[in-house]
Amino acid sequence: MTAEIINGKDLAQELRIEMKEEVSELIQNGLTPHLTVVLVGDNPASRSYVKGKEKAASEVGITSSLVELPDSTTEEELFQLIQKLNEDPGVHGILVQLPLPKQIREQEVIETIAPSKDVDGFHPISIGRMMTGEDTFLPCTPYGIITMLKSRDIEIEGKHAVIIGRSNIVGKPVGQLLLNENATVTYCHSRTDDLKAYTQKADILIAAIGRANAITSDYIKEGAVVIDVGINRLDNGKLTGDVDFDGAIEKASYVTPVPKGVGPMTIAMLLKNTIKAAKGLASVGK
Numbered sequence: 001m002t003a004e005i006i007n008g009k010d011l012a013q014e015l016r017i018e019m020k021e022e023v024s025e026l027i028q029n030g031l032t033p034h035l036t037v038v039l040v041g042d043n044p045a046s047r048s049y050v051k052g053k054e055k056a057a058s059e060v061g062i063t064s065s066l067v068e069l070p071d072s073t074t075e076e077e078l079f080q081l082i083q084k085l086n087e088d089p090g091v092h093g094i095l096v097q098l099p100l101p102k103q104i105r106e107q108e109v110i111e112t113i114a115p116s117k118d119v120d121g122f123h124p125i126s127i128g129r130m131m132t133g134e135d136t137f138l139p140c141t142p143y144g145i146i147t148m149l150k151s152r153d154i155e156i157e158g159k160h161a162v163i164i165g166r167s168n169i170v171g172k173p174v175g176q177l178l179l180n181e182n183a184t185v186t187y188c189h190s191r192t193d194d195l196k197a198y199t200q201k202a203d204i205l206i207a208a209i210g211r212a213n214a215i216t217s218d219y220i221k222e223g224a225v226v227i228d229v230g231i232n233r234l235d236n237g238k239l240t241g242d243v244d245f246d247g248a249i250e251k252a253s254y255v256t257p258v259p260k261g262v263g264p265m266t267i268a269m270l271l272k273n274t275i276k277a278a279k280g281l282a283s284v285g286k
């Protein structure tokens with residue numbers, strides 16, 4: 001079997017074309033969605049992701065502003081900035097780029113963002129509503145993954161989804177979204193004994209481990225759908241996923257590449273959430 005490649009870059013581009021029309025209508029009605037991105041410190045990867053977010057926003061007509069803070073920023077300074085943004089009616093979405101410098105507690109920061117502006121979908125209120133299946137902001141990478149599956153009409157209901165990774169921003173929420181779609185979900189992680197025994201039973205395999213090419217073809221069931229969330233920079237500068245792509249393509253029915261897979265979808269879903277925030281559509285309370 002040779003797998004079909006789900007190209008996230010192309011799908012994200014299609015979504016941006018649709019969103020541009022939607023935003024243009026909003027602008028005609030006097031509403032220009034606005035996203036504020038907060039970047040603390042000088043992590044080069046974070047800087048590049050933030051640039052990608054600003055570029056994508058501008059492509060669809062969403063305005064954005066970037067607040068850059070030094071690495072030495074205190075928690076209190078960041079809280080004060082977020083409070084100001086929470087109260088600013090001209091700001092519809094607030095995104096604090098992660099990771100943050102070590103003196104700042106990420107969870108405290110996330111919880112300071114007004115749930116109605118939580119376009120990352122990381123606030124406990126957004127997460128809670130996602131768990132109960134209510135309409136809310138969904139975390140962008142898991143939302144992107146579900147959108148990729150749906151773009152190919154891949155059946156989720158009744159399928160066995162195995163997630164490798166249990167982070168708050170990818171592993172846990174993607175499992176919940178798959179469960180909401182009636183998949184049977186198994187979570188695996190760094191302490192899982194005999195990982196292969198689980199992955200070989202997966203109809204849908206989500207790899208979010210952070211280890212280059214760790215998932216070789218012997219981990220994959222024939223015909224499985226393989227979603228690679230890993231972004232690993234090799235010593236030669238090349239970017240690679242958690243899945244050995246050449247092995248997976250021989251065995252899977254669908255596979256996502258790295259780059260041009262899940263990454264660009266993360267940014268596209270952020271734009272979706274920002275439009276939703278501007279329209280005041282997420283029932284997230286205050």
Ligand SMILES: Nc1nc2c(c(=O)[nH]1)N[C@@H](CN(C=O)c1ccc(C(=O)N[C@@H](CCC(=O)O)C(=O)O)cc1)CN2
Pocket residue numbers: 048049052095096097098099120140141169231239258259260261262263264265266267
């Ligand atoms: N506040 C947030 N912080 C972080 C998030 C997030 O969703 N919200 N996710 C990741 C990083 N991330 C977005 O912020 C992100 C990562 C990768 C890509 C992407 O498009 N990658 C490209 C390759 C880029 C490259 O060459 O380096 C690809 O896969 O094709 C987009 C967004 C952690 N932080």
